[in-house]
Amino acid sequence: MVTPANKLSPEQARRRAWMATLAKATEVELEEVWTGLRLDPDYTWLRRPEFGSTLIRARAGGTGNPFNLGEATLTRCALRLADGTAGYGYVLGRSARHAELAALFDALLQTREHGDLVGNDVIAPLAAGQAKRHHEESRRANATKVDFLAMARGVSLTSNVANEDKGYDKS
């Protein structure tokens, strides 16, 4: 069950947002910014990267009843920095390094020392790039959108009146 955004504290909402950004970023992107940061924090594994599967749920048209779409491979890990801050990485696919980097960034973002730096230099540009890509994709998809409508042809498709008139046994 997903907690609705308005039930989260501001810190939780921010953390959810950056974890989503880290999960949607590619491993190459994260590796690049990680090298650029030149940070080398000490950390220990709470949970080494492991592969699993997760159930994907969806709604038809984005608004219908939720249904189970299928399962997707997921990689997760958890680590702890020397100061005790824990970082979690949950990413789609099977990349231990992607999950590790996501967990490292997640931990650093919670620290007073590096939080703002990583937030401004890593998360903000990544999120902006993702928003732009998303916008671009929906614009392209939107251009191919077709609206279907049923034309009335004199007989109502939803009414049983015609059948009843003919005296069909309905039992």
Added chain:
Amino acid sequence: MSVAIDTAHLKHGFENAVLDSQAIFRAALNAFSFPGKVQVLDRMPDPPPPLAPATAAFMLMIADLDTPVWLDEGADTKPVQDFLRFHCGCPLVHEPDEAAIAIVVDPSQAPRLGMFAQGDELYPDRSATVIFQVSSFTQGYSVTARGPGVKESNLFQIDGLPDWFWRDWTANYACYPLGIDVLLTCGAEAIGLPRSIHLET
């Protein structure tokens, strides 16, 4: 909703989840195949107190999202809850008879054996495995085990179980195929007592 896991003080799980789980599974299998024979479950050097290394290793190996776990009063501490919730993901239950696995670190205050899930006639496997942390495998009661997995008889020693345990065990044995299975742990060592085994003190 439950309280957040205190990750700053969380104890580590297995160093190598696959190999360690396999080794512990083998040891646990041996424990229940050769009742009364001491097995070493030593892949868990630093468990959260008051869990013994063998208890913690067994839990990491076997407990998961489908394993309701009951903790006795001594084991029901935040570090232990966090450890099990984080590494095993198992639900923690409040009543002994709701548990698939129960951990008893203080046998003198333990519920009687009949209070744990006994299984039913159609599904005897829906019974509990109860872990008793005992104080010694070299002193105390001399116990003779007879039954499947034991050639003639097997003599072992246990200290730290209440007197009623042996009477309850006789009743447990009589209920076969219903009844609980017991894992005795002491430090990094363990003895398995499947419900099919007959014990004499």
